[in-house]
Every structure is written in structure tokens, then in C-alpha cells.
Amino acid sequence: MGEPWLLTPGPLSTSFAVKSAMLTDLGSWDSDFRAMTAEVRARLVALLGEGGEAYTCVPMQGSGSYCVEAMLGTLVPRAGRALVLANGAYGARAAQMLRVMGRAVVVLDKGDYLPPRGAEVAAILAQDPAISHVVAIHCETSSGILNPLPEIAAAVAGAGRRLLIDSMSAFGAVPVLPAEIAFDALVSSANKCIEGVPGFGFVLVRRAALAEATGNAHALCLDIAAQSAEFERSGQWRFTPPTHAVAAFLQALREHEAEGGVAARGARYAANRDRLVAGMRQMGFETLLSDAWLSPVITTFFCPADPAFVFADFYDRMKAKGFILYPGKLTQVDSFRIGTIGRLDTGVIDAVLAAVRDTLAETGVRGAAPSGAALGERARFLAEVAA
Numbered sequence: 580m581g582e583p584w585l586l587t588p589g590p591l592s593t594s595f596a597v598k599s600a601m602l603t604d605l606g607s608w609d610s611d612f613r614a615m616t617a618e619v620r621a622r623l624v625a626l627l628g629e630g631g632e633a634y635t636c637v638p639m640q641g642s643g644s645y646c647v648e649a650m651l652g653t654l655v656p657r658a659g660r661a662l663v664l665a666n667g668a669y670g671a672r673a674a675q676m677l678r679v680m681g682r683a684v685v686v687l688d689k690g691d692y693l694p695p696r697g698a699e700v701a702a703i704l705a706q707d708p709a710i711s712h713v714v715a716i717h718c719e720t721s722s723g724i725l726n727p728l729p730e731i732a733a734a735v736a737g738a739g740r741r742l743l744i745d746s747m748s749a750f751g752a753v754p755v756l757p758a759e760i761a762f763d764a765l766v767s768s769a770n771k772c773i774e775g776v777p778g779f780g781f782v783l784v785r786r787a788a789l790a791e792a793t794g795n796a797h798a799l800c801l802d803i804a805a806q807s808a809e810f811e812r813s814g815q816w817r818f819t820p821p822t823h824a825v826a827a828f829l830q831a832l833r834e835h836e837a838e839g840g841v842a843a844r845g846a847r848y849a850a851n852r853d854r855l856v857a858g859m860r861q862m863g864f865e866t867l868l869s870d871a872w873l874s875p876v877i878t879t880f881f882c883p884a885d886p887a888f889v890f891a892d893f894y895d896r897m898k899a900k901g902f903i904l905y906p907g908k909l910t911q912v913d914s915f916r917i918g919t920i921g922r923l924d925t926g927v928i929d930a931v932l933a934a935v936r937d938t939l940a941e942t943g944v945r946g947a948a949p950s951g952a953a954l955g956e957r958a959r960f961l962a963e964v965a966a
């Protein structure tokens with residue numbers, strides 16, 4: 580057996596050509612590498628389509644969280660006030676970052692099961708005119724929920740405030756188009772839906788918003804205004820760039836285009852998700868979320884109630900069969916996640932389903948239905964919200 584399939588939301592399984600692109604050592608100062616950086620930046624702006632000319636792309640070293648922190652610290656002024664729309668770990672992390680850097684924060688916390696809706700965002704903004712920026716998580720990867728970005732963006736624009744988007748796990752597979760929604764910046768990283776390897780992320784930011792942001796940043800390194808100024812001046816990264824990861828990412832961007840861009844990438848992931856969810860439900864598993872909010876990126880399943888099911892053992896046995904799963908990240912109920920992004924197609928998903936079936940049989944798990952307690956907890960939460 581070769582390397583295992585990563586059914587995780589990044590790092591994820593990459594193509595052979597993406598891995599091969601890392602076999603060359605590149606000088607960070609050299610014109611060949613500068614040309615690669617320029618092509619990466621231009622290709623990312625091009626994914627915005629019509630209206631993209633108003634934006635620039637600022638790559639930033641580090642994992643996705645470093646880039647979220649750079650976006651927030653640079654674009655939310657020191658005297659600003661941010662509303663974070665949270666329904667999971669990444670929203671909570673964005674709020675925590677703002678607190679650490681001393682920005683005023685208001686949080687709308689929707690728990691694990693529900694999206695923030697446009698109407699409630701509009702109501703909060705109407706009540707609190709001091710809120711300057713709204714931070715939205717596009718796909719909240721901790722549950723897999725795809726938040727309704729268009730209605731959120733409309734509410735923010737309607738109130739004349741600025742929108743910052745963590746589209747980490749969605750950009751490249753779910754459209755974010757300036758022609759359709761108003762936003763100041765979005766952030767994503769190399770190792771998510773574009774299918775590169777970890778090492779850096781990037782902020783796509785409206786040039787006019789960036790021009791106002793000089794001197795805002797709380798940190799020398801995590802300053803996208805300063806980073807952008809250096810790209811404009813010399814075509815170079817300010818500090819040592821992850822050269823191999825950039826080379827891999829450029830190859831990944833070319834493959835993204837060859838596949839048919841955002842629409843084709845999103846369609847492949849959605850087909851993976853549909854096949855997975857149908858097959859898992861056939862075995863008795865239940866998804867945490869209702870169909871309306873399932874993203875094509877990652878799906879959360881309740882752990883089966885059968886006491887013979889032990890997630891750590893299930894994980895090890897799936898790994899021995901060639902599949903790396905992802906633990907749950909919920910506060911209330913036992914769950915696990917299966918990602919459907921990366922170099923995967925429905926043939927791989929069929930093999931995953933066969934491995935799940937075999938693993939349940941080997942371990943004597945008779946049914947995959949979740950516990951009444953888990954379902955009760957969800958029902959209680961939803962009823963409370965509806966009331």
C-alpha cells in the first residue's frame with residue numbers, strides 16, 4: 580500500500596506533480612522565484628473574476644491562523660470594533676485573536692449547529708453603530724457548516740460596515756465574487772481547496788482598504804500592509820519565504836485552472852460529499868447538520884451509540900486500511916469528521932465506505948445510529964433557538 584489518503588481539511592492529499600514541484604531548491608531573491616510569486620498573486624486575484632482589479636493578493640508566511648491574525652490586526656484599526664460571527668472553533672479563535680491584540684470585540688455565538696443569518700447581523704449592527712468590521716467564517720470547518728455568506732455580506736454592506744472573511748476552507752471551491760458580494764478582505768491558505776502544501780496563506784484585500792491600514796498592525800511580521808508594500812517595491816517577500824511550498828502551490832493553481840476552476844473544483848468536492856453522506860447514512864450514521872447547511876468540504880458524523888464503537892480504535896483500523904480520518908471538534912457531543920477535499924474522487928469515497936463497513940463488522944458494531952442523548956442534545960438546542 581502507498582501513502583494513506585488524507586480525509587482531512589488540510590493538509591490534504593496532493594497530486595504527484597504538486598509534490599514533485601518541491602524537488603527544486605530556489606533562491607528567495609532570484610528572479611525565477613520572484614516570477615513564481617508574481618504568478619501566484621495574479622492567479623489568485625483572477626479567481627475573484629469581475630471586479631477583481633480592485634483587490635491585491637498578499638501572501639503571508641505561516642499556517643492559516645497566522646494569516647487570519649495578520650488580516651485582522653492590519654485591517655481592524657486600533658480604535659475599531661469587530662463583530663465576530665461564530666459557530667465553531669474558528670470563529671472562537673478569530674475573537675480570541677482580536678482580544679489578544681486589544682481590539683474591541685462583540686461575538687454572535689450560534690453554537691455548533693446553526694449559521695448566523697443576515698437578519699440577525701443587520702439587527703446587531705443597527706443597535707451598535709460603533710461596530711466597524713464584521714468577521715465571518717465562510718465554511719466553519721469544525722462542524723463543516725457552510726455559512727450563508729451572501730446574506731451576511733448584504734447585511735454588512737446595507738449597514739455601511741466592512742466585511743472580513745475567513746474563507747480558509749472554502750476559497751477555490753466555493754465562489755467569493757466581488758461582483759456579487761461586498762467585502763474588504765478574505766483569507767485562505769495554500770493547503771486547503773487549491774490543494775497545495777502547508778507553509779503560507781494569502782489575503783485578498785481591497786486596495787483602498789489596505790491603503791487606509793498602514794500603521795494599524797499590532798505586530799511587525801503579521802502586517803499585510805508592510806508585506807504588500809514590499810511585494811509592490813521589489814516583488815519579494817519581506818522575510819524568508821517557504822520557497823518549496825510556493826513552487827508546489829503554483830503547480831496546484833495550474834491544476835486548479837486545468838480542472839475547470841472554482842466551479843469544477845466545487846462540483847468534484849460536492850460529488851464526493853454526496854457519495855459519502857449517502858453511503859454513511861445507508862449504514863445508519865447520522866450527520867450533525869441538516870442537508871441545507873452541509874458544505875462540500877468536510878462532514879461531521881455522530882459517533883455510533885453502540886458501546887463496541889471506540890473512535891480511537893476505529894481511527895487506527897481505518898488508517899491500517901489506508902484512510903486518515905479527522906476527530907470531531909464539538910463541545911457537546913461525540914463526533915468525527917470526514918473531509919472530501921484534496922486529490923479525491925468518488926472512487927476513493929467508495930473505498931472509504933467499504934473500509935468503514937469492514938471496520939464496523941470487524942469490531943462487532945451492529946448499528947451506526949447515534950445515541951438518544953446526542954440527538955436529544957441537538958433537538959434541545961434547536962428547540963431553544965426556535966423559541
Ligand SMILES: *Cc1c(COP(=O)(O)O)cnc(C)c1O
Binds near residue numbers: 588718719720745768
Ligand atoms: C484551516 C482553517 C484555518 C487555519 O488553521 P491553521 O491550522 O492555522 O492552518 C482557519 N480557519 C478555518 C475556517 C480553517 O478551516
